[in-house]
Each structure stands twice: as structure tokens, then as C-alpha cells.
Amino acid sequence: MNRTHSMYLGVGIVAAALASSAFGQRMIAVDSGRILYDIDLNTGAKTQFGTISSNAGTTGGLAYDALNGIMYVTSTSLDALYTVDLSTGTATLIGEYGSTSFVMHGLEYDSSTGILYGVSQHDNGLYNIDKSTGLASLIGTSGLSSFSNLGYNSDIDVMYSTNSGTDSFYIMNRADGTVTLVGSLNGPTNPNGLAYNRDNGLLYLVDNSTDNFYWIDVATGVANLIGSTGSGNLLGLAYIPIPAPAALALLGIGTLAFGRRRR
16 A cells, blocks of 8 residues: 555545444433433434432533533532533533522533523523632522523524413513513423533523423424433533534644655
8 A cells, every 4th residue: 555545545544433423413302310421413312321429519501612622510518610521521610600599500601702601590680700710700590499400502692481370482682681582382381401412503501391302493482392301300401513613623734644645
């Protein structure tokens, strides 16, 4: 085998490896007991693939930074922010939110600004969470009660919210924490994790009273049933898009290296 052929083969192997791993879309869910699941987008069925380490306490919302490949998870028992390695389940503490009164249930990453947002149940306030320290700074409150969750549509730059006190769907104002009602979810009775799939343009929801997986009509707020996730207490939801930016960067480096070697 000549050098050119072997280098082509090497690049092909890298590309194939990336295609089989990072390029596969994944909807990730976590329950209060730290168990991680893959959610089937077509049926809603969940498949356990790992468990977050016990130092994270009781887990709630998930948020994914696709640009940097970072998965965040909020601990509602320890009032703190963690990152989680999905391949090992290891949770790494970033820091505490700054008050034991927080129950930071909702969590979402805004890719347009790089801001990590959270909503705490204790005051239904929207918070800007420092990704380096975990410190949460209040932006404003919605006037709602019970648990709220967040889902960011990166295509149209809109932050959405659900609320388990009203079982309704809202647009979240990131400047002051107020919400605008879109409509009733019309089915879910304890809405939890939200995640936007930028590959098909749909916003998804898990509900841990009905134990169902839905997609939401963002124009009306109506949740459309996909299927059962099975009994459990799913709280957090995050989508890993295809292609993953980190994988593209790696492939680009490999291709560039090949080009230099060839010349």
C-alpha cells in the first residue's frame, strides 16, 4: 500500500468513526435518581445507558452546550451546578448557586449568547448561572408557581417555558424573566424537561405524571403524544445535534493534516 493510499484510508477511518458516534443524534434524559437514558425520538421509549455519580445528589434539569460539547446538570438537593461526562457518568462540581433556598429545576443553554439559564421553583425566578462558578444571579420572576422548565429554539432565538402549576406553554423573556402564555399543553399534567431538536425543528417534552414523550406545537402550545417513556421520574432532557461541532473540527484537522502531508 503506497503512502497516499494509506493516508486516504486513515482519513476514511476517522470519518467513519465520527459518523458512527458523534454524528448520531441523541435525545438524553435524566431522572431524579441520576440515571441517564437515551430517548427514542420515534417511540418515546427510554433505554438506560449510564448513571451520574452520586456526588451530584438529586438530579434535575439538563442543558447541552453543543459548540463545546459540555453537558450541564443541576442538583436540586445540593443547590449546585455540575458537568457530566456521558461516557462515564462522572459529575464534576462547578459550584453552588449561592443559596439553600434554590430548587433549580429548569436549566437551558442559550447558544446565541453563551448564557446558561435556570429557573428556581422557590420564586419561579429566571437566573443567569455563571458557568465557571455556578453562582446564580436573578434576572426576574414570572409570577407563576410550582416547577418551570426551559427550552431554547436556536433557529428563531426564542426561549420557551412550561409550568407544572398551570400545565401550560409560554415564551420566556430572557431580559426580565416574565412569560407570555402561548396555550395549554392539553395533555401533560406534570411537564418537565424540554429540548429543541435543531435537526428536525421540533421541541420535545417529557412528563413524569403521564410518563409520556411529546413534541410541542410552538404556535399553539399543544403537546402531541409520541409514546410512553415507561414508569419513572424523568426531569431533565437535552438534545445532542448532528453533526456535533467538535466532531467536525476533528475531521477538519485530520483532513488538513492529510493535505499538508500530501503536498
